[in-house]
Amino acid sequence: xxPPSFDYHAPKTVGEALGLLGSLGSDAKLLAGGHSLLPMMxxxxxxxxxxxxxxxxxxxxxxxxxxxxxxxxxMTSENxxxxxxxxxxxxxxxxxxxxxxADPQVRNRGTIGGDIAHGDPGNDHxxxxxxxxxxxxxxxxxxRRSVKADDFYLGLYTTALAExxxxxxxxxxxxxxxxxxxxxxxxxxxxxxxxxxxxxVLRLNGGLVSHVRIALTNVAPxxxxxxxxxxxxxxxxxxxxxxxxxxxxxxAICDPAAxxxxxxxxxxxxAGQMLKRAIQAAAARCA
Amino acid sequence: MAKKFVAMxxxxxxxxxxxxxxxxxxxxxxxxxxxxxxxxxxxxxxCGACTVDIDGASVKSCTHLAVQCEGSQVLTVEGLANAxxxxxxxxxxxxxxxxxxGFCTPGMLMRAYRFLQENPNPTEAEIxxxxxxxxxxxxxxxxxVKAVQYAAAKLQQDQKVAA
Numbered sequence: 001x002x003p004p005s006f007d008y009h010a011p012k013t014v015g016e017a018l019g020l021l022g023s024l025g026s027d028a029k030l031l032a033g034g035h036s037l038l039p040m041m042x043x044x045x046x047x048x049x050x051x052x053x054x055x056x057x058x059x060x061x062x063x064x065x066x067x068x069x070x071x072x073x074x075m076t077s078e079n080x081x082x083x084x085x086x087x088x089x090x091x092x093x094x095x096x097x098x099x100x101x102a103d104p105q106v107r108n109r110g111t112i113g114g115d116i117a118h119g120d121p122g123n124d125h126x127x128x129x130x131x132x133x134x135x136x137x138x139x140x141x142x143x144r145r146s147v148k149a150d151d152f153y154l155g156l157y158t159t160a161l162a163e164x165x166x167x168x169x170x171x172x173x174x175x176x177x178x179x180x181x182x183x184x185x186x187x188x189x190x191x192x193x194x195x196x197x198x199x200x201v202l203r204l205n206g207g208l209v210s211h212v213r214i215a216l217t218n219v220a221p222x223x224x225x226x227x228x229x230x231x232x233x234x235x236x237x238x239x240x241x242x243x244x245x246x247x248x249x250x251x252a253i254c255d256p257a258a259x260x261x262x263x264x265x266x267x268x269x270x271a272g273q274m275l276k277r278a279i280q281a282a283a284a285r286c287a
Numbered sequence: 288m289a290k291k292f293v294a295m296x297x298x299x300x301x302x303x304x305x306x307x308x309x310x311x312x313x314x315x316x317x318x319x320x321x322x323x324x325x326x327x328x329x330x331x332x333x334c335g336a337c338t339v340d341i342d343g344a345s346v347k348s349c350t351h352l353a354v355q356c357e358g359s360q361v362l363t364v365e366g367l368a369n370a371x372x373x374x375x376x377x378x379x380x381x382x383x384x385x386x387x388x389g390f391c392t393p394g395m396l397m398r399a400y401r402f403l404q405e406n407p408n409p410t411e412a413e414i415x416x417x418x419x420x421x422x423x424x425x426x427x428x429x430x431x432v433k434a435v436q437y438a439a440a441k442l443q444q445d446q447k448v449a450a
Contacts, residue, residue: 001330002309002310002311002314003309003311004309005307005308005309006308006309007289007308008291008308008352008354010354010355010357034350034351034352035332035350038311038350038351038352039331039332039350042330042331051308053355055355079344102420103335103419103420104345104398104402104416104417104418104419104420105332105335105338105345105346105347105398105420106332106347106350106420108344108345108346109346109347109350109351190419190420191333191419191420
C-alpha cells in the first residue's frame with residue numbers, strides 16, 4: 001500500500017511551519033510520528049495534498065523543567081518520555097504509561113503531541129493529559145495560546161486545535177510529594193489500543209483522599225474526565241464500597257463503540273475494572 | 288507531484304536519488320537500491336518485518352518516507368555481516384534455530400541488533416518486551432529468545448576479548 005501523491009515540506013522552525021500551514025490551507029496536514037497518519041493515507045481515509053513534516057524542528061523536541069512544571073515538546077517521542085530522568089522524578093506517570101503504547105519501534109517515532117492532537121479516543125495521552133491537568137501550548141499565525149486538557153478534546157478526531165495552528169508543547173505540573181499515580185490499560189496484545197483504560201492521580205491525607213483526578217481511555221468518542229468518580233472518592237477512605245462507587249460513577253459516563261475488542265457492556269465493565277485497579281495501584285504509591 | 292532529491296547513507300554507502308515524496312522507505316530500499324532483505328509484511332507498522340536501523344534507532348520502514356531520511360544513516364540486514372563474517376545476532380539465529388520460513392528474520396535481526404545495544408545483558412522478560420514489535424508466525428518465539436540470548440553472550444564475550 002502506497003499513500004496517494006502529495007508534496008512534502010520539511011520546515012526548520014515553527015514560524016516556517018505556520019507560514020506553510022497558512023499558505024497551503026486545508027490541503028495540508030502536519031506530519032509528526034506518522035504512525036497514524038501514514039496508515040490512514042495508505043487506506044485513503046486521508047488524502048492531503050501537502051505534508052508538513054515537523055521532525056526537523058528542534059524547538060518542538062525535548063523535556064525541561066520550568067518552575068514547578070515540566071514542559072514537553074510536542075515532537076518528543078514515546079521512548080524519550082520513557083527514558084527521561086526529569087519525568088521519572090517529577091511526573092513518573094508520564095514515564096511509565098508510554099510503555100503500554102504500541103511497541104519499541106513505533107515508540108521511536110510516535111510523539112506525545114501527535115497522539116494528543118490526532119483526537120483519537122483510542123490514543124492514551126488524551127486521558128493521561130486529563131489526569132495530569134496538562135496545559136497544551138498552541139501556536140498560530142495570530143500568536144500563542146494555551147488550552148487546558150479539560151477543554152481540548154471536543155469529539156471523535158476533533159480537538160480545540162484549529163486547522164492553521166500547531167500544538168507546540170505540553171505543560172504538566174510536577175507531582176506534589178506523596179502523589180500516587182497509575183494507568184491501567186486492558187489490551188488484547190502488544191500494540192493494541194485499549195479495550196478500556198483508566199488514569200488516576202491521587203493524594204491521601206490521614207488515609208482520606210485529598211486530591212484525585214481520573215480519566216478514561218477509549219470508552220467514548222473522546223477521552224473522558226470522570227468528575228463523578230472523583231467526587232465519589234474525595235474525602236473518603238479507599239474501601240471496597242468507595243472503589244465500587246467510583247467505578248459505578250465512571251461506568252455511568254461510558255459510551256463506547258462496539259468492535260472486535262468487545263461490545264458496549266463489556267467495555268463499560270472493563271472501564272470500571274481498570275479504574276478500580278488504577279485507584280488501588282495509585283493509593284499504594286502514595287507516600 | 289514534484290520528485291525530491293534525497294541523500295542518505297545506506298549500509299555505509301552514500302546514495303542520492305530523486306523520489307516521489309510518497310515513496311516509503313521500504314520501497315526505496317527494495318526497488319531503488321535492490322536491498323530486498325527488509326520485507327513487506329503487514330504494511331501497517333504491526334509486524335516488524337520491515338524493521339531497519341535509522342540513526343541508531345529501530346524503525347518500521349513501511350511507515351517512514353524515504354524523503355524523511357535526508358542526511359540519515361540507514362542500516363539494513365544486508366549491512367550486518369562484516370566481510371563475510373556473520374554478526375553475533377545472525378550467528379545466534381542460525382545456531383539456535385531462530386527461523387523456519389525466514390520471512391520475519393531480517394526484521395528480527397535488525398531489532399535484536401539494536402536491542403542488544405540498548406540493553407547488552409537482558410533478562411528473558413526484557414528480550415520479550417524489547418522484541419515485542421516483531422511478529423513471527425511459524426517458528427514461535429522460544430528459539431528467537433534463545434537466539435538473542437546467544438547473541439548477547441557472544442557480544443559480551445567479544446567485548447571482554449577486545450578489552
